[in-house]
Each structure stands twice: as C-alpha cells, then as structure tokens.
Amino acid sequence: MKQFHISYDSDEQFLSELEAINRWRRENASYQVVCRIYSQDMEKEHIGHVCGMLDANMPDALYLGCTSNANILEGSLSEAEILVICTVFEYATTKAHLLQYPFQESNYKEAVDGLKQFCEANPWVKSVEMHATIMNMSMKGFCDEMSSLPRDIQVFGGGAFNPNMDDEYAGVFSKGSGFCEHGIVFLLLGGEDYYTYSRYISGWKPLKRKFRITKADKEVLYELDGRPAFEVYKQYLNIEKNENFFSNTLEFPMFLERGGFHILRCPLAVTEDNALIMSSDMEENAYVSIAYGDPETILRSIWQDGQMIADFQPEVIQTFSCAARRAFWGDLNISKETVMFKDLAPTAGFYTHGEFIRLEGEMLNFNVTLVLAAMREGMPQKEKKVDFCGPTFKKLDKIPMIWRFVSFIEASTAELEAMNRKLTLSAITDGLTKLYNRSEIERRINSALEESRESGDNRVHLIMLDIDNFKKVNDVYGHKEGDRVIIALSDILQKAAESVKGASAGRWGGEEFMLILSGNENEVVMELAEKIRASFAETKFPAAGHQTVSIGVTQVRNRESIDRICSRVDKALYTAKDGGKNRVVKLD
Numbered sequence: 001m002k003q004f005h006i007s008y009d010s011d012e013q014f015l016s017e018l019e020a021i022n023r024w025r026r027e028n029a030s031y032q033v034v035c036r037i038y039s040q041d042m043e044k045e046h047i048g049h050v051c052g053m054l055d056a057n058m059p060d061a062l063y064l065g066c067t068s069n070a071n072i073l074e075g076s077l078s079e080a081e082i083l084v085i086c087t088v089f090e091y092a093t094t095k096a097h098l099l100q101y102p103f104q105e106s107n108y109k110e111a112v113d114g115l116k117q118f119c120e121a122n123p124w125v126k127s128v129e130m131h132a133t134i135m136n137m138s139m140k141g142f143c144d145e146m147s148s149l150p151r152d153i154q155v156f157g158g159g160a161f162n163p164n165m166d167d168e169y170a171g172v173f174s175k176g177s178g179f180c181e182h183g184i185v186f187l188l189l190g191g192e193d194y195y196t197y198s199r200y201i202s203g204w205k206p207l208k209r210k211f212r213i214t215k216a217d218k219e220v221l222y223e224l225d226g227r228p229a230f231e232v233y234k235q236y237l238n239i240e241k242n243e244n245f246f247s248n249t250l251e252f253p254m255f256l257e258r259g260g261f262h263i264l265r266c267p268l269a270v271t272e273d274n275a276l277i278m279s280s281d282m283e284e285n286a287y288v289s290i291a292y293g294d295p296e297t298i299l300r301s302i303w304q305d306g307q308m309i310a311d312f313q314p315e316v317i318q319t320f321s322c323a324a325r326r327a328f329w330g331d332l333n334i335s336k337e338t339v340m341f342k343d344l345a346p347t348a349g350f351y352t353h354g355e356f357i358r359l360e361g362e363m364l365n366f367n368v369t370l371v372l373a374a375m376r377e378g379m380p381q382k383e384k385k386v387d388f389c390g391p392t393f394k395k396l397d398k399i400p401m402i403w404r405f406v407s408f409i410e411a412s413t414a415e416l417e418a419m420n421r422k423l424t425l426s427a428i429t430d431g432l433t434k435l436y437n438r439s440e441i442e443r444r445i446n447s448a449l450e451e452s453r454e455s456g457d458n459r460v461h462l463i464m465l466d467i468d469n470f471k472k473v474n475d476v477y478g479h480k481e482g483d484r485v486i487i488a489l490s491d492i493l494q495k496a497a498e499s500v501k502g503a504s505a506g507r508w509g510g511e512e513f514m515l516i517l518s519g520n521e522n523e524v525v526m527e528l529a530e531k532i533r534a535s536f537a538e539t540k541f542p543a544a545g546h547q548t549v550s551i552g553v554t555q556v557r558n559r560e561s562i563d564r565i566c567s568r569v570d571k572a573l574y575t576a577k578d579g580g581k582n583r584v585v586k587l588d
Contacts, residue, residue, distance in 0.1 A: 001087060001088070001089055001090060001094075001315040001316055001375065001376060001377045002024075002028075002030070002087070002088045002090060002315075003085065003086065003087050003088070003315075003316045003345075003346040003348075004017070004020075004021050004024075004085075004086040004088070005073055005074065005083065005084070005085055005086075005346065005348055006018070006083070006084040006085075006086065007073065007078065007079075007080030007082075007083055007084075008050060008080060008081070008082035008083070008084060009080070011053065014050070014053060014084075015053065015057060018053070018054070018057045018058055019057070021058070021086055021088070022057070022058065024088075025088060028090070029090055030088045030089070030090055031088075031089050031090065031091065031092050031094065032062075032088075032089040032094055032095065032096050033058060033060060033061040033062070033086060033087070033088050033089070034061065034062050034063070034064075034086075034087045034089075034096050034187065034189075035054060035058070035061050035062070035063040035064075035065075035084055035085065035086045035087070036063070036064060036065055036084070036085040036087075036187075036318075036348075037050060037051070037063060037064070037065030037082065037083070037084050037085075037173075038065055038066065038067075038068040038071045038082070038083045038085075038349070038350040039065065039066075039067050039068060039081065039082045039083075040067070040068055040069075040070060040071065040081040040082070040163045041081045041082055042067055042162060042163070042169060044171060044173075044179040046082075047065075047067075047082070047171075047173060047179060048173075048178070048179060050082055050084070051063060051173065051175070054084075054175075055175070058086075061086070061175075062096055062097075062098050062174075062175050062187075063174065063175045064098055064100075064131060064172075064173070064174040064175070064185045064187055065131065065172070065173055065174070065185075066131040066132075066133075066158075066160035066161075066170070066171065066172040066173070066185070066350070067160050067161065067162060067169075067170045067171050067172075068160070068161055068163075068350035068351060068352070069161040069162065069163055069165065069323035069326065069350070069351040069352070069353070070163065070323070070326060070350065070351045071083040071348075071349075071350050071351070072319050072321065072338060072347070072348055072349040072350060072351070073348055074339075074342045074346065074347060074348070075319075075335065075338040075339035075340065075341050075342035075347040075348075076335035076338070076339050076342075077326070077331055077334050077335050083348065083350075085348045087316060089194075089377060090377060091191065091193040091194070091377045091378065093191040093192045093193045093194070094189070094190075094191040094193060094194045094377055095122075095124055095188075095189070095190055095191045095194075096187065096188065096189050097118070097122070097125075097187075097188045098174045098175060098176070098177075098185065098186070098187060098188075099111075099114060099115060099118060099185070099186040099188070100172070100173075100174045100176075100177035100180065100183060100184070100185045100186075101114060101183065101184055102180065102182060102183055103132055103133060103134075103180075103182055103183045103184035104137065104182050105137055105138060105141070108137075108141065108142045108145070108184075109141075109145060111184050111186075112142065112145040112146055115128065115146075115149070115186055116148070116149060118188065119149060119150060119153060119188070120150075122188075122190075124190040124191050124192075125153055125188045125189070125190040126152070126153065126154065126189060126190035126191070126194055126195070126196060127153065127154045127155070127156070127188070127189050127190065127194075127196040127198075127373070127375075128149070128153060128154070128155045128156075128157075128186050128187070128188055129155075129156060129157050129186070129187040129189070129318065129373065130155065130156075130157035130158075130184060130185065130186050130187070130356060131157055131158065131159075131160055131172045131184070131185045132157070132159055132160065132172060132183070132184035132185070132356075133159070133160045133170050133171060133172060133180075133181060133182050133183060133184070134159040134160075134353060134354050134365075135159070135168045135170060135353060136168065136219075138218045138219070138281050139280060139281060139354070139365040140281050140283075140365075142363075143356075143362075143363040143364060143365055144363075146358070146363035147358070147361060147362050147363045149358075149363075151361045153358075154196055154197075154198050154358055154373075155356065155357065155358035155363060156198040156318070156320065156356060156357045156358070156371055156373045157320060157355075157356045157371075158320035158349075158350065158352030158353070158354065158355050158356065158371065159352050159353035159354035159355075159356075160172050160352075160353065161323055161350075161351065161352055161353040165323060165327070169181070170353065171183070172184065172185045173185070189375070193377050193378055194375070194377055195312075195375070195376050195377070195378075196373060196374065196375045196376075197308075197309070197312040197314070197373075197374045197375075198357055198358075198371065198372065198373045198374070199305055199308060199309065199357075199371070199372050199374075200355070200357050200359075200366060200369050200370065200371050200372075201301055201302050201305045201369070201370045201371075201372070202262060202264055202291075202301065202366075202368070202369050202370075203293060203297060203298030203299070203300075203301035203302060203370075204253060204255065204264055204291040204292065204293040204297075204298070204368065205255075205291060205292055205293075205297060206255040206262075206289040206290070206291045207289050207290050207291070207292065208289070209236075209289060209290070210287045210288065210289050211224040211225050211232060211287065211288055211289070212224065212225055212285065212286075212287055213282055213283065213284050213285060213286050213287070213288060214226045214284065214285075215284065216282040216283065216284050218281055218282075219277060219278045219279070219280055219281055219282065220271075220275055220276070220277060220278070220282075221254075221267075221275060221276040221277075221278050221282045222273075222275045223275075224288070228273065228274035228275065229274065229275055229276040230270045230274040230275070230276055231274060232290070233249060233252070233267070233276075233290075236290065237252055237290070239252075241270045241274075245267070245269065245270055246266075246267070246268055246269065246327075247327065249266065249267045250266065250293075250324055250327055250328045250368070251292065251293050251294075251328065252290050252291065252292055252293075253265060253266040253267070253279075253290075253291050253293075253324075253367070253368050254266070254267070254278070254282075254288045254289070254290065254291070255288060255289045255290065255291035256286055256287065256288045256289075257287075258286075258364065259359075259360075259362050259364075261359055261362075261364060263364065263365075263366055263367075263369075264291060264366065264367050264368040264369060265278045265279055265280055265282060265288075265367055265368075266278065266279040266324050266367050266368050267279075279324070279354065279367040279368070280354060280365055280367055281365070293328065293368075295329070295333070295336070298337065299336060299337070302337055302340070302370070303340075303388070306340065306341065306344075306388040307388040309341065309344060309372060309374050309388070310344055310388035312374045312376070312380070313376060313380040313381065314344055314345040314374035314375060314376050315345055315346075315375060315376040315377065316345050316346050316347075316348075316374075316375050316376075317341050317344065317345050317346070317347040317348075317372055317373070317374050317375075318348070318349050318372070318373040318374075318375070319338055319341070319347060319348065319349030319350075319370065319371070319372055319373075320349055320350070320352050320355045320356075320370070320371040320372075320373075321337065321338065321349065321350075321351050321352065321355075321369075321370045321371075322351070322352055322353075322354070322355055322366070322367055322368050322369055322370070323351040323352060323353060324367065324368045325337065325351075325368060325369075325370065326351050328368075337370060338370070340388070341372070343388075344374075344388065345374070354366065354367055355367070355369045355370075355371040356371070357371050428440035430506070430507040432483060432486060432487065432490075432507075433486060433487060433490035433507050434490065434494070435490050435493060435494060435505050435506050435507050435513070436504060436505065436506035436507070437506060437507060438506065438507065438508055438509055440506060441504065441505075441506030441507075441508065441514050441516065442562065444504050444506075444516050445462070445514075445516050445562050445565075445566070446562055448460045448516055448518045448556075449556060449560065449561075449562060449565070451518070452518075452556055453559050457519070458555065458556050458557070458558065459518065459519050459520060459521065459555075460516070460517070460518050460555065460556040461516075461517045461520065461522075461525040461553060461554065461555050461556070462514060462515070462516060462517075462553070462554055462556075462565060462566070462569040463514070463515040463517070463525065463528070463529050463532075463551060463552070463553050463569075464508065464512065464513070464514050464515075464551070464552045464553075464569045464570060464572070464573045465489070465493075465512065465513040465514075465515075465532070465549050465550070465551050465552075465573070466511060466512050466513075466549065466550050466573055466577070467485060467486070467489060467511040467547060467548075467549050468547065468548045468549060468550055468577070468581040468582060469547075469581075470482065470485070470510075470511040470547075473485055473544050473547065476544075477543040477544045478543075481541060481542070481543045481544050484541055484542070484544075485541060485544060485547055486511060488536070488539050488541070489513065489536055489549065490505075490507070490513070492532055492535050492536055492539075493505040493513055493515065493532065496515070496528055496531065496532050497515060499528070500517065500520060500524060500528060501519060501520070502517055502518035502519040502520060503515060503516070503517045503518075503520075503528075504516050514569075515528075522555065522586075525553060525555075526553065526584065526586065529551050529553050529584045530584055532549070532551065533548075533549055533551055533582065533583070533584055536548065536549050537549075537582060548581055548582035549582070550573060550576040550577045550581050550582065550583060550585075551573065551576060551583070551584040551585070552569050552570065552571070552572025552573030552574070552575065552576055552584075552585055552586075552587070553569065553572055553584060553585070553586040553587075554568045554569040554572055554586065554587050554588065555588060568587055569587075571587060572585045572586060572587040573585070575587065
C-alpha cells in the first residue's frame with residue numbers, strides 16, 4: 001500500500017503530480033487506486049473541476065470526499081484548501097467499492113439497507129469508511145441500524161463540515177454520483193491481504209460528580225437533575241451565557257458512558273430557557289459528568305494509545321478529528337495531537353463535524369474525539385517492533401498540576417458526599433437499631449398506600465411486632481441486656497426485609513417494630529412473619545436467655561388511610577398478646 005498526498009494549488013501543479021503518480025504505477029506493481037478529497041473550498045463547481053481532472057487523468061481511480069473544517073497532511077494542519085490523498089494498493093486481492101445515497105432522518109434506513117445488502121453479497125468487505133452530512137440530524141437511529149452489519153466489519157469516518165463552524169452548508173461526493181448536500185458516501189475495502197485497525201482517543205477525563213438527564217429531545221438538553229441544564233455550567237464552572245460560551249465549554253464537555261464506551265458531547269449554545277444545544281443526541285435518564293481537558297492530559301492519552309497503532313504496523317493512517325479539538329488547541333498547536341503518527345505511516349485526514357467508529361459491533365457517534373484508522377496490506381513483520389515515541393514528556397514522572405487540582409476537588413467532593421449520606425441516613429434511621437425511624441417508616445407506609453390507590457394493587461401488608469415482657473428484661477437484667485435484645489431483633493428484621501422485594505423495616509417506638517411490604521402475596525407475608533417469630537425465639541441472650549415476640553399482620557383495603565391500617569395491625573398485635581404471646585395473628 002502506497003500513499004501520495006497532493007495539495008491542490010493550480011491545475012498545472014495538480015496534473016503534474018497526478019502524472020508522477022501514474023509514472024510510479026507504471027514502474028511498480030500496483031492495482032486498485034482510491035483517492036480521498038477533502039475541501040475547505042465550498043464551491044461545488046471547484047470541487048467538480050478537481051474531480052473531472054481525476055476522471056480524465058486517472059480514469060481507473062475511485063474517489064470520494066467531503067467538505068471539511070480543515071485538512072490534515074502528514075499529521076499536521078494543512079494550509080491547502082483542497083487536499084487529495086491517493087492510496088495505491090499493491091496486492092491484486094485488495095478490493096474497493098463506492099456507494100453513495102441521499103442522507104436525512106427520513107431516508108437513512110435506505111442507505112444502511114443498501115450497504116448491508118452489498119456486504120451480504122460480498123463477504124470480502126472488511127471495512128467501511130464513511131463521509132456524511134450530519135448537521136442537525138439525530139444519529140441514534142442510523143447508528144442502531146449500522147450496528148446490525150456483520151460483526152467483523154469495521155466502520156469509521158466523519159461528518160462533512162464547513163470552515164465556518166456556524167455555517168450549516170456541507171456536502172459529500174464520489175465518482176459517478178457527484179456532489180450532494182444531504183448525502184452519505186461509503187468506501188468499502190477488503191480482500192484476503194487487506195487489514196485495518198481503528199481506534200478512538202479522547203483525552204478528556206470525567207469528574208466524579210454525576211448528573212441525570214431528566215429532560216432531553218435529540219440534541220437539546222433541557223434538564224439535569226430536574227433543573228435547567230445551563231445552570232450546571234453556571235454553578236460549578238462560572239461559565240456565563242455570552243459569546244464566549246462555546247470556547248469556554250470546549251474545555252469542559254459532557255462525558256457519558258454508553259455500552260462501556262466513553263463518549264463526549266459538547267455544548268454549542270444556550271437557549272433563552274437555559275437549555276443546552278449539544279453537538280449530538282442526548283438520552284433521557286442517562287447519567288453524565290463534566291469532563292476536563294488540558295493539553296498534557298490529552299497528549300498523554302494519545303501517546304498511551306499510539307503504541308497500539310504502532311503494533312499494528314500500518315502503511316497508512318486515516319484521521320478523523322473533531323473540529324472542536326481544533327478550536328480547543330488553536331491552529332498553532334492542534335498538530336501536536338497527530339504529527340507524531342507520521343513517523344509510523346503517512347497520516348492524513350480532515351477536521352469533522354462528529355466522528356464515527358464501530359466498537360465490539362456497536363456503531364457510535366462521537367464528538368470532540370480523534371478517530372484513527374490504520375491500514376496495511378499483507379501480514380505484519382514479526383521481527384519489526386516499532387516504538388511509538390510520542391511527545392517529549394514520555395519519560396517524565398511529574399504529575400501535571402491540573403491532575404493534582406482535580407484529585408483534590410474529587411477527594412473533597414467524596415468527603416462531602418459521604419458526610420451528606422451520613423447526615424441523610426441519621427435523619428431517617430434509629431440510632432440504636434439502625435432501622436428506619438418512625439417518621440421514615442410512616443412516610444414509606446403513606447407512599448405505599450398512595451401507589452396502591454393509583455394502581456389498584458392492594459398487595460400492601462403491615463407486620464407489627466412487640467417484644468413480650470420486655471419491661472421485665474430491663475428491670476431484672478438491666479438496660480444493657482435490654483439493648484442487646486432490641487438489637488438482636490432488629491438484625492433479624494433487617495435480614496427479613498432484605499429477603500423479600502418491596503419490604504422496609506423500622507422501629508415504631510420502644511420495643512415495638514413495623515414492617516411495610518408491597519407487592520407480596522399473603523402466603524409470603526405470613527411465612528416471613530412466622531420466620532421472624534421463630535428466629536427470635538431461638539436466639540439466646542447472655543443473661544436474659546430466650547425471649548419471644550408477638551406479631552400482628554394485616555393487609556390494606558381499598559383506598560384505606562394510614563390511620564385505619566395502623567389501627568388494625570395494632571389490634572392484630574394485641575390479639576396475639578391476649579392469645580398467649582409468642583404467636584402471629586392476622587386480621588383482614
């Protein structure tokens with residue numbers, strides 16, 4: 001596999017370089033040719049002119065491309081408005097094919113169906129490279145459909161863009177199909193001697209504080225934890241709603257986990273009602289964190305993942321880097337991310353509006369991410385071990401300062417969260433028994449009764465318990481022994497509550513206890529009550545010996561109040577007491 005890069009400056013220069021490539025092909029064994037064209041020049045007539053020259057002077061070459069935010073040449077930001085990357089395959093077994101389709105939310109399934117049909121009919125396909133116009137499109141349905149491709153086919157690519165990030169105009173094109181403002185192009189590559197390895201790299205790290213998406217619609221994020229989403233950036237990062245919002249949030253995009261993979265979503269703008277316009281879809285009930293990025297952290301991530309690319313021994317590397325990363329770094333520094341890869345193989349690509357990669361069979365749409373697709377023909381040379389040198393900090397042991405700040409903040413946050421959990425727990429639990437206190441168990445009974453009224457499901461039971469002759473235990477053996485008896489019964493009740501669904505145990509007062517159970521049949525409740533009675537009766541205390549407990553059980557009636565059901569279970573308990581104690585009585 002041989003790759004040639006042409007920065008288009010003029011017709012004469014372009015034709016001269018095409019002739020040089022043709023001359024090399026005549027002098028060397030070569031077969032399939034694929035040209036990728038990335039253009040910051042948004043005039044489709046100019047793009048068509050370049051494609052026409054390719055058709056005339058390299059008629060056997062396939063070509064595809066898209067408009068771009070900027071181009072990458074030899075791992076660095078290119079000054080060329082139009083970049084042509086010619087890949088010449090040196091194995092006769094390597095095959096290539098192009099597919100182009102209209103592409104909008106209304107017809108994406110037709111594109112995926114066409115791709116799947118071709119792959120099923122041509123099992124030689126190993127990878128699919130895609131360029132697509134995705135501005136203002138929800139990509140969830142498309143990604144779900146793409147995930148049904150044969151599992152061994154790798155997919156990677158990027159969204160067409162515009163040099164002006166605020167301009168929605170973008171397009172894709174390919175040989176035989178022309179320029180399309182709402183389209184998708186697939187380049188299918190494969191064959192027995194063709195190999196590819198794709199990987200994504202972020203570099204941004206999540207902070208531990210998580211927020212739940214409580215309201216979202218496609219790329220509009222309305223609420224986090226029930227409040228306007230923008231307030232999170234205002235409160236925690238002091239980011240204002242002004243013309244600098246996008247540049248400020250680039251350092252702190254949203255971080256979410258999907259299927260075990262880390263995905264970034266960048267806030268692009270704020271609406272009047274403090275919702276966030278995100279760079280791609282957000283799903284309700286998912287959890288997100290704020291991520292942070294700093295140059296050294298990002299470069300370290302690239303260096304760590306770069307060795308995996310090196311181990312593959314690529315002959316070419318295709319890069320799809322988010323335009324937001326370019327905005328984060330600035331044009332003077334953006335090349336630091338990718339220039340190191342040119343020492344492994346010719347490295348070229350473009351800055352995208354969204355990146356795509358298929359991982360473990362699942363198609364994912366990323367933002368603020370670098371996707372790398374390494375390719376080669378033939379088997380790797382086992383004796384050729386390539387060391388990925390990476391950036392100059394490779395051997396530094398010094399921890400970046402921002403890591404120390406983040407570590408301090410997260411440790412402090414963890415301490416505060418632990419303290420809040422303890423305060424919350426102490427407010428709803430009994431100090432001696434660690435069961436719920438009466439206030440909390442009453443709240444849970446009320447909640448269960450309200451749910452019963454709404455659903456019509458009357459499978460709500462109360463179990464009330466009282467330790468028999470407990471005053472005698474305290475009077476004869478002392479309060480310490482009395483506490484041991486109460487704690488032992490509490491442990492039995494806690495284990496009982498954990499053994500059945502929808503159960504909570506609490507201390508009602510003194511030596512009285514209450515269990516609330518939702519969604520259980522009578523037989524389950526009665527068996528549990530009897531098990532509690534027997535287990536406590538079998539327990540032997542150091543001074544007090546064996547003790548017993550009386551138990552009352554009842555079930556809720558239609559639209560019953562808490563006072564009525566508690567009164568009835570109390571009556572059941574005292575019926576058990578009057579009947580000789582150490583027994584279970586149920587009143588309906």
